[in-house]
Amino acid sequence: MVEIKFLGGCRQIGGSAVEIQSSDGKSVLCDFGIYMEKKHPKFPKTPSAKDLKYVVLSHCHADHSCGLPLLYGGRATPETIMTPVTKDLTALLIDDTLRISKDLLPFEREEMRRFLKNTRMLNYDHEISHKNTKLTLLDAGHIPGSACILLEIDGKRILYTGDMNQTKTQLVMENFINNSHDLPPIDYLLIESTYALETHPPREETEKDFINEVKNVLENDGIVLCPAFGVARSQEILLVLNKYGINSNITIDGMARKSSRIIRDHPESVRDYDLFLSSLQKSKLISFNRRKREERMQALNRPGVIIAPSGMLKGGIVVLYLEHLYDDENAGIFVVSYQIEDSPGRILLDTGHFNSRSLEKNLKVEGRIRQFNFSSHSDRPLLMEFINSLDFTDDAKIFCMHGEENSCNEFAAFIEEEYKIQAFSPKVGDAFT
Numbered sequence: 001m002v003e004i005k006f007l008g009g010c011r012q013i014g015g016s017a018v019e020i021q022s023s024d025g026k027s028v029l030c031d032f033g034i035y036m037e038k039k040h041p042k043f044p045k046t047p048s049a050k051d052l053k054y055v056v057l058s059h060c061h062a063d064h065s066c067g068l069p070l071l072y073g074g075r076a077t078p079e080t081i082m083t084p085v086t087k088d089l090t091a092l093l094i095d096d097t098l099r100i101s102k103d104l105l106p107f108e109r110e111e112m113r114r115f116l117k118n119t120r121m122l123n124y125d126h127e128i129s130h131k132n133t134k135l136t137l138l139d140a141g142h143i144p145g146s147a148c149i150l151l152e153i154d155g156k157r158i159l160y161t162g163d164m165n166q167t168k169t170q171l172v173m174e175n176f177i178n179n180s181h182d183l184p185p186i187d188y189l190l191i192e193s194t195y196a197l198e199t200h201p202p203r204e205e206t207e208k209d210f211i212n213e214v215k216n217v218l219e220n221d222g223i224v225l226c227p228a229f230g231v232a233r234s235q236e237i238l239l240v241l242n243k244y245g246i247n248s249n250i251t252i253d254g255m256a257r258k259s260s261r262i263i264r265d266h267p268e269s270v271r272d273y274d275l276f277l278s279s280l281q282k283s284k285l286i287s288f289n290r291r292k293r294e295e296r297m298q299a300l301n302r303p304g305v306i307i308a309p310s311g312m313l314k315g316g317i318v319v320l321y322l323e324h325l326y327d328d329e330n331a332g333i334f335v336v337s338y339q340i341e342d343s344p345g346r347i348l349l350d351t352g353h354f355n356s357r358s359l360e361k362n363l364k365v366e367g368r369i370r371q372f373n374f375s376s377h378s379d380r381p382l383l384m385e386f387i388n389s390l391d392f393t394d395d396a397k398i399f400c401m402h403g404e405e406n407s408c409n410e411f412a413a414f415i416e417e418e419y420k421i422q423a424f425s426p427k428v429g430d431a432f433t
């Protein structure tokens with residue numbers, strides 16, 4: 001008998017955590033993330049670490065990974081499994097969270113060290129097994145190192161998608177479904193629902209639209225500022241620019257340069273390593289030493305593209321660049337990441353203003369402001385294609401999570417109707433036996 005406990009990441013994005021318990025009382029935990037939108041860090045209910053057989057991390061993003069150190073506060077030290085690049089990127093992201101909100105977090109550097117010490121790296125498509133449990137990571141196509149988690153526990157097959165994407169991007173391959181994987185029939189599918197109600201514009205169209213806008217700014221001797229998530233989105237933008245021949249005067253700053261170095265050390269984690277390497281070599285990664293001030297000023301004094309986190313302008317080095325560029329009519333502020341409601345990035349898009357804490361002023365941004373959809377999640381047609389490509393057992397069930405409430409609810413209702421498979425939009429705290 002298997003029990004699936006939904007600890008977090010239900011009817012919202014943030015705090016992803018699912019515990020799957022087998023008949024021997026031992027559990028596998030998939031992800032343990034932080035809730036993103038809260039002013040004070042919030043985490044899912046912590047399961048008892050001594051009952052955990054395995055902890056599996058789908059990918060490094062904070063909404064999936066940042067709670068993991070919490071499991072290492074006591075004596076028990078469960079083994080956490082993830083891909084090699086996910087380990088290094090997760091260390092970077094948790095370290096960053098500790099730096100920014102140290103006093104607010106319920107764990108410290110010591111727990112993070114214990115967590116990393118008990119991490120076992122596993123490449124895609126390799127199975128590990130122990131007694132009644134088998135586990136495989138499959139390429140999720142979302143960001144470098146991202147994995148869908150395939151489990152077999154007490155004879156039941158469970159597929160936890162984490163975040164995934166079937167669109168081939170410049171940075172990573174599409175997810176495993178398109179690479180002729182034949183999976184045995186699935187009993188329980190736990191699927192992300194981020195864009196379950198939406199259809200993305202064709203990727204190529206977005207790229208061309210973006211490139212045209214960038215070219216317009218550069219031709220007027222302007223500077224393009226791209227606030228982008230530090231991991232993956234920054235690198236994706238770099239590769240898109242290179243694909244269309246824009247490769248001089250590109251500056252990468254903030255966490256994006258650290259994550260670029262990590263990804264560079266994991267050739268297996270990107271789609272085209274040579275392309276990634278040459279794009280990186282042609283761009284300027286701001287130094288970590290005292291030269292950085294000078295290098296930033298150089299970037300601000302010539303036409304070019306600056307890629308810098310944070311993607312929603314909540315903080316990070318991008319704010320410094322914006323405070324220099326806000327009154328420049330020739331500049332382009334091109335937002336390339338998702339903007340949650342009330343984020344400074346959302347407000348900038350809606351009002352053209354940016355509230356600068358350091359200058360204590362509400363700045364009117366004079367340059368061109370636009371948003372581009374470079375999503376790294378499958379949209380509705382792709383989620384359907386994913387479900388279509390799987391085999392299910394006769395009494396299979398599908399659980400829709402990692403999406404806003406109406407996305408999860410409506411997607412579950414749609415699945416029941418369309419596929420005649422029982423589907424649920426679980427709430428936090430729900431358990432299914």
Ligand SMILES: [Zn+2]
Pocket residue numbers: 059061142163
């Ligand atoms: Zn993600």
Ligand SMILES: [Zn+2]
Pocket residue numbers: 013061063064163402
């Ligand atoms: Zn996520």
